[in-house]
Amino acid sequence: xxxxxxxxxxxxxxxxxxxxxxxxxxxxxxxxxxxxxxxxxxxxxxxxxxxxxxxxxxxxxxxxxxxxxxxxxxxxxxxxxxxxxxxxxxxxxxxxxxxxxxxxxxxxxxxxxxxxxxxxxxxxxxxxxxxxxxxxxxxxxxxxxxxxxxxxxxxxxxxxxxxxxxxxxxxxxxxxxxxxxxxxxxxxxxxxxxxxxxxxxxxxxxxxxxxxxxxxxxxxxxxxxxxxxxxxxxxxxxxxxxxxxxxxxxxxxxxxxxxxxxxxxxxxxxxxxxxxxxxxxxxxxxxxxxxxxxxxxxxxxxxxx
Amino acid sequence: xxxxxxxxxxxxxxxxxxxxxxxxxxxxxxxxxxxxxxxxxxxxxxxxxxxxxxxxxxxxxxxxxxxxxxxxxxxxxxxxxxxxxxxxxxxxxxxxxxxxxxxxxxxxxxxxxxxxxxxxxxxxxxxxxxxxxxxxxxxxxxxxxxxxxxxxxxxxxxxxxxxxxxxxxxxxxxxxxxxxxxxxxxxxxxxxxxxxxxxxxxxxxxxxxxxxxxxxxxxxxxxxxxxxxxxxxxxxxxxxxxxxxxxxxxxxxxxxxxxxxxxxxxxxxxxxxxxxxxxxxxxxxxxxxxxxxxxxxxxxxxxxxxxxxxxxxxxxxxxxxxxxxxxxxxxxxxxx
Numbered sequence: 050x051x052x053x054x055x056x057x058x059x060x061x062x063x064x065x066x067x068x069x070x071x072x073x074x075x076x077x078x079x080x081x082x083x084x085x086x087x088x089x090x091x092x093x094x095x096x097x098x099x100x101x102x103x104x105x106x107x108x109x110x111x112x113x114x115x116x117x118x119x120x121x122x123x124x125x126x127x128x129x130x131x132x133x134x135x136x137x138x139x140x141x142x143x144x145x146x147x148x149x150x151x152x153x154x155x156x157x158x159x160x161x162x163x164x165x166x167x168x169x170x171x172x173x174x175x176x177x178x179x180x181x182x183x184x185x186x187x188x189x190x191x192x193x194x195x196x197x198x199x200x201x202x203x204x205x206x207x208x209x210x211x212x213x214x215x216x217x218x219x220x221x222x223x224x225x226x227x228x229x230x231x232x233x234x235x236x237x238x239x240x241x242x243x244x245x246x247x248x249x250x251x252x253x254x255x256x257x258x259x260x261x262x263x264x265x266x267x268x269x270x271x272x273x274x275x276x277x278x279x280x281x282x283x284x285x286x287x288x289x290x291x292x293x294x295x296x297x298x299x300x301x302x303x304x305x306x307x308x309x310x311x312x313x314x315x316x317x318x319x320x321x322x323x324x325x326x327x328x329x330x331x332x333x334x335x336x337x338x339x340x341x342x343x344x345x346x347x348x349x350x351x352x353x354x
Numbered sequence: 355x356x357x358x359x360x361x362x363x364x365x366x367x368x369x370x371x372x373x374x375x376x377x378x379x380x381x382x383x384x385x386x387x388x389x390x391x392x393x394x395x396x397x398x399x400x401x402x403x404x405x406x407x408x409x410x411x412x413x414x415x416x417x418x419x420x421x422x423x424x425x426x427x428x429x430x431x432x433x434x435x436x437x438x439x440x441x442x443x444x445x446x447x448x449x450x451x452x453x454x455x456x457x458x459x460x461x462x463x464x465x466x467x468x469x470x471x472x473x474x475x476x477x478x479x480x481x482x483x484x485x486x487x488x489x490x491x492x493x494x495x496x497x498x499x500x501x502x503x504x505x506x507x508x509x510x511x512x513x514x515x516x517x518x519x520x521x522x523x524x525x526x527x528x529x530x531x532x533x534x535x536x537x538x539x540x541x542x543x544x545x546x547x548x549x550x551x552x553x554x555x556x557x558x559x560x561x562x563x564x565x566x567x568x569x570x571x572x573x574x575x576x577x578x579x580x581x582x583x584x585x586x587x588x589x590x591x592x593x594x595x596x597x598x599x600x601x602x603x604x605x606x607x608x609x610x611x612x613x614x615x616x617x618x619x620x621x622x623x624x625x626x627x628x629x630x631x632x633x634x635x636x637x638x639x640x641x642x643x644x645x646x647x648x649x650x651x652x653x654x655x656x657x658x659x660x661x662x663x664x665x666x667x668x669x670x671x672x673x674x675x676x677x678x679x680x681x682x683x684x685x686x687x688x689x690x
Contacts, residue, residue, distance in 0.1 A: 198627035198664065205380060211385070288500075323505065325501070
């Protein structure tokens, strides 16, 4: 048993003692990438905004000021200092709506990533460990899902389930999980022939433990990178669904839904269109910058010189 | 090569069958009675209901229905649109040229800008130009294109008044459209200004749809070029004293293009997804807008047929990319 433990320690660097050292190593690589650090800083800012939304937003997100319809931002002529970024067509404060909207975007990203990651990892582990018929069937099903353009499949799924934020999240998670399945399976196939896995098997480790405790921690690097990148895709897709009227429904201050409501005013009131989109772009960009930095730090093989 | 081709096609058949199951299952998964859904908004009496139930085959076992669906599919019958009462197949291919024209212009825009930008960024690595290209590419990659389209409309159509807001051509022109491609048809019509009008309608949608492919192509070209520029044969070419542009343009670029071509091929799915948003913003009468409208009109046979045809086209293009890849890169062809 001691031998096995040693083997495992050797082959699996993610064992408990080295975890902090690993984090420090990760940070030292991550820090090198200036864009990634900027992305992280902005992401932390958005998280804080989302947490403190009720405290920092000057108005309620759905309060309508009937005497202040389509007010421009404060620096424009006719602007009002109490509505910093102006108001929309029914007199709601855009800044407050944006602040509250950050909650939806982060929530969507978190739920989609957790759902698709969990489902994808389990299916991927099963495919990688059982091989044969099970593997073939799973991978063909994933191929089928991947042969539809993701936004289209999500749209049709929402049409089946009925338009709402929850259903949009479910649809996007279903569309995204094949990527996790493929990555997990590929990583498992790479790890399985290694000595530490054989040793664990010989020592009588049961299959579930072998899958989740022995092998999975060593497959995490590509999964973490994918999680970061699909976090941003989830936000974009949810905003697109909201924009098409198939995601969060008005008056929810979701950024994509806000854009949909603002569409008819594009040539009259640029601010109702500009700011929600800018919020989406900045958040997605920050997460993508972080994701790039994480990929470089976690997986030197994938490093883009 | 033939073996490789057959192998790839054989690989596609189970996936395509899976796609048909999804498209077939779609109507049956919808909440509510499929007959009432297919009958549309009107209420129907008992007798008509039973008649429709029989006509659509919902009274038969599910496997029987599926086989009938496949049989009809093999004969090019994808059902009839509830709204227009026209065959879905015909509807799709009437609108498809509009989407194809837009997508081709978008991808040409992306290649024409992305490949040179990526090459120059790789050659001038770690310069201000390189950083600018990579930053712009990441912004483009993160772009919510539906917002990008609205911004461009505000700027170019609203403030500057340079481009039209929507549609494929000005309403002033009317001519037959034998090919369905507005650029060709407007030239054939021989009317003054028709071609210019078609071009001006295409510019903004092409930029919007091409933005994400542009970002992906620029990034991929840069990293492929960097890899190739580090190879021995490039060093040899340089050492022989070849002009730098020959080394980059002839020796390096050719090999660097292999992964780039794959990436370009993989953009088909991105283009279809993007077409849904772009066509909605610019009221472009193509497949994307048709799909969205069909979803909202609850025209389920149209959604079902569109879903299947789009997946089939994506699979077909991916097959073509694979085959092209096998043609230009023998390593892939002989592996199996």
